[in-house]
Amino acid sequence: MIDLQSIRAIDFHTHAEEPCGCHSDDGYDDLQTRMAEYFGAPWKHPPTIEDTAAHFRKQNVAAVIFPVDSERETGYRRYKNEEVAEISAQHSDILIPFASIDPAKGKTGAREARRLVEEYGVQGFKFHPTLQGFYPNDRMAYPLYEAIAETGKPALFHTGQTGVGAGMRGGNSMRLKYSNPIYLDDVAVDFPDMPIIMAHPSFPWQEEALAIATHKPNVWIDLSGWSPKYFPPILVRYANSILKHRMLFGSDWPMITPERWLNDFEQLDIKPEVRPLILKENAAKLLGLS
Known part of the structure; x- marks a missing residue:
């Protein structure tokens, strides 16, 4: 179990990579290499889950970790x-495990979600509309959301443009429109008791994300995928005030290391009383750890 007193932060956004560290048969390696170049990531091969645990343990930071099920849309094996x-x-x-299920799997995906919580201790679910090729408010996803809502676990959604597919031919066939956070407003209305996290500063739709989070009490924002030094002023202003209890630290490991994010966060104009909320306390409450 995670000792909340001993860790300095909870990273709400880290990616699990397969032990082989490669997907040479399906193009995933190329995607990862281009992303690493985009972010200036400090590794030659993506770290495994074991590597991730060792790195975060050394940093004294707990981490939510998840895969992304995008087989149907991208061909990248699950x-x-x-x-x-x-x-x-x-x-x-x-480590705190989340799962990922393509919402197109419908009732089959819903059964899997329930089983993963009951039998494997999964603590939440990750969606990536850009990679998975769906609008979050598409009714085909609702059987899966219903199952997640029954478990009481949170659903984490990628939002905005954070570098996935950037610079690749045709953006690697990924359509940014799916990750406009405005579509999560419908989900928050239809599933008012399901915790929803909008991942990343939602470039170029930051104000939409802030509007949803201020209007819907079941919505949070994780601050992953960007160095804090690039956060737009309006995001910092809301994090310091009316949304201070619903902002979460996230790195987007392995593209951004937690130590890099945390070092840059130290330079951000955040009130002293708000820092512990963003770094650990909000996440601990959301995950039921406190």
């Missing part, structure tokens, strides 16, 4: 949720 959860359980002092 990293099994069960395996991610099993390896994470071996590092339960530092």
Whole structure:
């Protein structure tokens, strides 16, 4: 179990990579390499879950970790949720497993979600509309949302443009429109008791994201995918005030390391009383750890 008193922060956004560290048969390696170049990531091969646990343990930072199920849309093979959860359980002092299910799987996906929570201790679910090729308010996703809402676990949605597919031919066939946060407003209305996290500063739709979070009490924002030094002033202003209890630290590991994010966050004009909320307390409350 995670010792909240001993860790300095909870990173709400880290990616699980398969042990082989490569997907040479389906193009995933090329995507990762281009993203690493975009972010200036400090590794040659993506770190495994074990590597991730060791790195975060050294940094004294707990981490929410997840795969992304985008097989249908991209052809990138799926990293099994069960395996991610099993390896994470071996590092339960530092890792918090989330799962990912393509919403197009409908009732089959809903059954999987319930099973993953009951049998594997999964603590939440990750969606990536750009990679998975769907609008979050598409009714085909609702059977899966219903199952997640029944479990009481949070749903984390990628929003905005954060570098996935950037610079690749045709943006690697990824359509940014799916990750406009405005579509999550419908989800927040239709599932008012399901915690929803909008991942990343939602460039170029930051004000839409802030409007939703201020209007819907079941919506949070994780600040991953960008160095804090690039945060727009309006995001910092809301984080310091009316949304201080619903902002979450996230790095977007392995593209951004937690130490890089945290170092840049130190330079950000955030009130002293707000810093612990963003770095740990809000996440601990949302995850039921406190």
